[in-house]
Amino acid sequence: MKANCWMGKHKVSVQDVPDPRIISPRDAIVKVTSTAICGSDLHLYDGCIPSMKRGDIIGHEFMGEIVELGSQVKNLSIGDRVVVPFPIACGACNACERNLFSLCENSNPNAALAEELWGHSPAGLFGYSHLLGGYAGGQAEYVRVPFADVGPLQIPSHLPDEQVLFLSDIFPTGYMAAEMCEIKPGDVIAVWGAGPVGQLAIASARLLGAERVIAIDCHAYRLKMAKEKAGATDVINYEKADVHEALMELTAGRGPDACIDAVGMEAHGHGPLFAADRVKQALMIETDRPTVLRQAIRSCRNGGIISIVGVYGGFIDTFPIGAIVNRSLTLKSGQCHVQRYLRPLLARIESGQIDPSFVVTHVLPLEQAARGYEMFLNKEDGCEKVVLKAA
Amino acid sequence: MSPESLSDVSPIHSRKPRRQSELFAQTVEFKHTPVNTLALLGVGVGLSQVVDPMLLARAMGIKQSRARSWALRASGLVLALVSSRALSGGFGRTRAPWSGNVHLTSSITVAKSPMEVYSYWRDFSNLPRFMAHLQTVTVEGEQSTWRARLPANMQLEWRAELTADMPAERIMWRTLEGSQLVSHGGVSFRPAPGNRGTEIHLSLTFEPPAGRLGRAFATLFRNYSNAHIQADLRRFKQLMETGEVTDAGNQPAEIQFGRSHGNAGHGASMQEGRAS
Numbered sequence: 241m242k243a244n245c246w247m248g249k250h251k252v253s254v255q256d257v258p259d260p261r262i263i264s265p266r267d268a269i270v271k272v273t274s275t276a277i278c279g280s281d282l283h284l285y286d287g288c289i290p291s292m293k294r295g296d297i298i299g300h301e302f303m304g305e306i307v308e309l310g311s312q313v314k315n316l317s318i319g320d321r322v323v324v325p326f327p328i329a330c331g332a333c334n335a336c337e338r339n340l341f342s343l344c345e346n347s348n349p350n351a352a353l354a355e356e357l358w359g360h361s362p363a364g365l366f367g368y369s370h371l372l373g374g375y376a377g378g379q380a381e382y383v384r385v386p387f388a389d390v391g392p393l394q395i396p397s398h399l400p401d402e403q404v405l406f407l408s409d410i411f412p413t414g415y416m417a418a419e420m421c422e423i424k425p426g427d428v429i430a431v432w433g434a435g436p437v438g439q440l441a442i443a444s445a446r447l448l449g450a451e452r453v454i455a456i457d458c459h460a461y462r463l464k465m466a467k468e469k470a471g472a473t474d475v476i477n478y479e480k481a482d483v484h485e486a487l488m489e490l491t492a493g494r495g496p497d498a499c500i501d502a503v504g505m506e507a508h509g510h511g512p513l514f515a516a517d518r519v520k521q522a523l524m525i526e527t528d529r530p531t532v533l534r535q536a537i538r539s540c541r542n543g544g545i546i547s548i549v550g551v552y553g554g555f556i557d558t559f560p561i562g563a564i565v566n567r568s569l570t571l572k573s574g575q576c577h578v579q580r581y582l583r584p585l586l587a588r589i590e591s592g593q594i595d596p597s598f599v600v601t602h603v604l605p606l607e608q609a610a611r612g613y614e615m616f617l618n619k620e621d622g623c624e625k626v627v628l629k630a631a
Numbered sequence: 632m633s634p635e636s637l638s639d640v641s642p643i644h645s646r647k648p649r650r651q652s653e654l655f656a657q658t659v660e661f662k663h664t665p666v667n668t669l670a671l672l673g674v675g676v677g678l679s680q681v682v683d684p685m686l687l688a689r690a691m692g693i694k695q696s697r698a699r700s701w702a703l704r705a706s707g708l709v710l711a712l713v714s715s716r717a718l719s720g721g722f723g724r725t726r727a728p729w730s731g732n733v734h735l736t737s738s739i740t741v742a743k744s745p746m747e748v749y750s751y752w753r754d755f756s757n758l759p760r761f762m763a764h765l766q767t768v769t770v771e772g773e774q775s776t777w778r779a780r781l782p783a784n785m786q787l788e789w790r791a792e793l794t795a796d797m798p799a800e801r802i803m804w805r806t807l808e809g810s811q812l813v814s815h816g817g818v819s820f821r822p823a824p825g826n827r828g829t830e831i832h833l834s835l836t837f838e839p840p841a842g843r844l845g846r847a848f849a850t851l852f853r854n855y856s857n858a859h860i861q862a863d864l865r866r867f868k869q870l871m872e873t874g875e876v877t878d879a880g881n882q883p884a885e886i887q888f889g890r891s892h893g894n895a896g897h898g899a900s901m902q903e904g905r906a907s
Contacts, residue, residue, distance in 0.1 A: 259884030330873040
């Protein structure tokens with residue numbers, strides 16, 4: 241089959257590789273119809289995520305058709321159309337029992353590696369480094385899906401791929417980001433990053449009743465999409481305005497009730513602190529750049545919530561813990577527990593409350609994955625979200 | 632392991648050390664081998680050069696100069712350090728192949744009742760499904776025959792008996808007299824707070840066998856650490872909770888490039904397991 245393989249920093253290539261096969265009775269093989277490039281795939285592309293090996297199949301947003309089933313998967317049939325959540329979860333451990341699926345205690349066979357870095361191991365993920373399991377990813381013609389009796393969600397045939405594909409990651413991730421904000425009537429939410437997750441966080445915040453949502457980015461076309469499609473009430477271009485001042489102006493000095501970081505470890509910014517972070521990252525003194533996080537903490541209203549869904553991998557410096565303690569801020573975060581959002585969010589799509597396909601700007605055949613990564617990284621041609629067609 | 636259960640599981644700690652382990656222990660003491668004698672001489676010459684760099688130089692008829700004296704002093708320091716490292720076995724020549732018992736402990740929480748996990752463990756023939764060093768365990772009543780895989784197709788076999796069997800609480804075992812290996816182990820089960828299943832504490836002690844097997848055993852166990860039995864317990868948890876040992880499969884590239892990756896699946900060798 242054809243699969244998109246990580247070949248090193250800024251190098252991916254579609255190669256002929258052996259087809260996956262059923263290993264366990266709880267497996268399924270999915271023939272991929274659509275798959276997407278995630279913002280977090282750019283962290284792999286930029287070489288920021290450790291424990292990648294040359295030739296690893298990447299991609300964790302995918303959907304398709306069940307073509308093979310292990311003997312113990314009773315809830316699915318050959319030919320079913322499914323969306324597959326990016327965290328792999330067993331459904332039986334204490335974490336899964338508590339609906340914390342991205343913390344599944346059994347799905348990362350390389351848990352010892354993750355424990356060395358983070359103290360405890362989270363779940364294994366599709367196509368996202370050996371630290372997180374070493375599973376082959378979804379930017380391929382076929383994918384082996386472990387614990388298929390737990391993850392995949394059947395999709396009614398009348399909904400097109402683009403409307404439901406993002407249930408695999410970015411829609412639930414954006415939704416969870418908004419949910420963590422504990423939105424109450426009248427709340428003002430600020431969202432850093434108007435990439436695909438940021439757009440869906442903005443839309444979700446509106447769905448959950450936020451009165452105003454402020455989008456922050458540096459790309460005019462993304463801010464335009466945030467305002468016209470996602471439902472942002474205000475936008476701030478951080479190349480043109482001081483974010484803190486603009487937020488204080490927009491909220492008459494209170495600050496946003498909650499702040500969403502939909503950017504993560506490779507944030508961009510200005511000033512000496514940002515320059516110092518770039519140097520520290522280059523020297524490997526810190527692994528992640530907390531530019532957005534610092535801004536969010538500084539601007540958030542007293543007693544507010546910081547919701548982090550942008551991916552961070554390691555360590556940061558000059559972290560304003562004093563602001564958190566003295567101003568009663570709450571930090572919430574997590575890789576999305578996708579499985580618990582699948583059905584409620586599919587219901588919202590079916591009832592027409594939201595159509596997440598508004599983020600799609602480019603549809604390419606799987607063979608052109610490398611071009612897709614390049615465009616997405618360099619924000620060429622108004623690129624917001626690339627969908628790859630495998631069949 | 633909690634102090635209470637540790638003392639319960641270690642009746643063999645009080646046992647007199649076996650002869651073979653005493654023999655292994657002796658090899659760390661100084662021995663008059665040619666290498667050691669040379670190394671001792673090296674330390675002496677090196678140190679004297681540091682203290683009085685020109686002593687040797689004068690004896691050899693070399694003219695005194697400040698630069699030469701510092702050069703000699705530095706080379707003396709290097710000689711002394713290198714020699715002392717050789718003397719302490721730092722280069723592996725005189726290092727003991729084995730220096731005593733291996734005592735390992737680890738623990739894990741499994742989302743099953745104490746009775747369920749006890750019952751699975753109590754059937755020792757299940758142990759090779761999650762303990763990487765074991766090949767087979769054959770049970771005959773209270774006694775059992777255990778086989779471990781060693782490098783170079785060697786096998787180590789020992790017979791064990793139950794020393795404690797408290798349903799849903801504790802199982803303890805030890806090797807019978809005359810086995811190739813002296814080992815004992817214990818596992819305790821107790822309810823985890825908040826209905827989270829069972830807290831499992833495992834303790835294993837190995838004493839190395841003598842002779843050629845002992846050396847093979849030492850190679851195998853030199854790097855055997857708590858991380859390995861933690862990996863064993865993790866596989867046990869996976870089996871109990873999901874019915875299988877988690878396997879990410881190979882990335883196709885690894886098959887193409889002929890690499891195998893670190894999934895400590897069932898049957899993984901004991902050399903892997905520790906995160907590297």
